[in-house]
Amino acid sequence: EALEAGVKCIDLFGVPLDEDKDATGSVAWDPEGVLNRNLRALREEFGNDLLIMADTCLDEFTDHGHCGVLTAEGAVDNDATLEIYARMGVAQAEAGADVLGPSGMMDGQVRVIREALEGAGHHETAILAYAAKYSSAFYGPFRDAVDSQLTGDRKTYQMDAANRSEALREVALDLEEGADMVMVKPAMSYLDIVRDVADMADVPVSAYQISGEYAMIEAAAARGWIDRKASIVESVLSIRRAGADSVLTYWAAELGRWMKEGSL
Numbered sequence: 001e002a003l004e005a006g007v008k009c010i011d012l013f014g015v016p017l018d019e020d021k022d023a024t025g026s027v028a029w030d031p032e033g034v035l036n037r038n039l040r041a042l043r044e045e046f047g048n049d050l051l052i053m054a055d056t057c058l059d060e061f062t063d064h065g066h067c068g069v070l071t072a073e074g075a076v077d078n079d080a081t082l083e084i085y086a087r088m089g090v091a092q093a094e095a096g097a098d099v100l101g102p103s104g105m106m107d108g109q110v111r112v113i114r115e116a117l118e119g120a121g122h123h124e125t126a127i128l129a130y131a132a133k134y135s136s137a138f139y140g141p142f143r144d145a146v147d148s149q150l151t152g153d154r155k156t157y158q159m160d161a162a163n164r165s166e167a168l169r170e171v172a173l174d175l176e177e178g179a180d181m182v183m184v185k186p187a188m189s190y191l192d193i194v195r196d197v198a199d200m201a202d203v204p205v206s207a208y209q210i211s212g213e214y215a216m217i218e219a220a221a222a223r224g225w226i227d228r229k230a231s232i233v234e235s236v237l238s239i240r241r242a243g244a245d246s247v248l249t250y251w252a253a254e255l256g257r258w259m260k261e262g263s264l
Contacts, residue, residue: 005256009051011101011248012039015060024069024084025061029091033061036095043096053099053128054092056085056113067104067157076157078106085109086116093122101183103130105157105170111177128206129179132167132193134159136186138212167193171201179203184244186210188235191242198243207244209236214250233264 002010014035020027027033035054042052058081059067068081081104089100100117102109110129117125135158159166171182180203184194187207198205217235221228232251239247249255258264 002253002256003046003049005253006260007252007256009053010042011053011055012042012097013055013060014038018063021061021063023063025058028058028061029084029087031091031095036091039092039095039097051098052096053101054095054097056089056092056100056102057104058084058088059104068106078108078157081106082108082112086112089113090116090120090122093117093120093125097125099126099128101128101130103133103183103185105130105133105159108177110174110179114178126180127178128181128183129174130185131171131174131179131182132159132190132197133183133185134161134190136161136189136210136212138186138189138210161189164193164196168196168200171197175201175203181206183208186213187239187244187247188213191238194239194242194244204245205243206246206248207239207242209239209247209249211250229258233258
């Protein structure tokens with residue numbers, strides 16, 4: 001359906017069974033894990049007709065729901081997590097991912113993944129760095145959908161919603177470490193950040209229209225409070241207008257179909 005609508009890129013997440021989750025998220029780099037198995041299946045089915053991006057993060061694979069491994073005291077261990085991200089990134093590239101999306105906001109994640117990819121011979125695999133990812137209330141519907149095991153919050157490694165300047169520092173570091181593209185997430189409540197990043201980055205800028213943003217429009221439209229199609233188009237247009245070269249959105253297939261039909 002997505003290909004028929006003109007969509008050329010898909011971002012794949014893995015949601016293992018609860019019994020396959022553990023403290024280190026080991027199924028994330030298992031070649032037979034749910035994400036890597038499905039990356040191979042998509043590559044075999046669609047060849048080079050589809051650009052495949054993989055989410056390179058541990059939150060769906062750990063039994064505690066955090067994006068990295070934890071210390072004995074329950075804090076996220078940044079450096080220990082980097083070692084796992086490197087293994088995960090190589091496993092995803094070997095399974096067929098064209099683009100890796102490190103979304104855990106660990107310091108140094110882009111560098112270690114880039115070095116691991118180069119060391120394994122995956123010179124053409126791109127990295128779309130989640131460079132400015134905020135600790136947001138709008139992730140809620142997604143976490144419910146993937147049955148997140150998260151306890152507590154991610155405020156120690158995701159960005160404070162009030163902090164504007166840190167976004168540019170994070171983007172600059174990811175570019176220095178070898179990011180091919182950079183991401184702002186969420187999108188609609190952070191259009192000022194999208195604009196700031198677009199003004200300073202010399203690589204393509206993406207923005208992620210996340211589940212809470214999607215859910216608000218769908219819920220309001222279902223109640224007849226807003227025009228669904230017009231609101232979808234306007235919301236994505238605002239992200240592009242702010243400076244995003246690409247937008248990750250749950251409405252990609254619909255938008256593609258509307259563009260092909262000439263009904264926008």
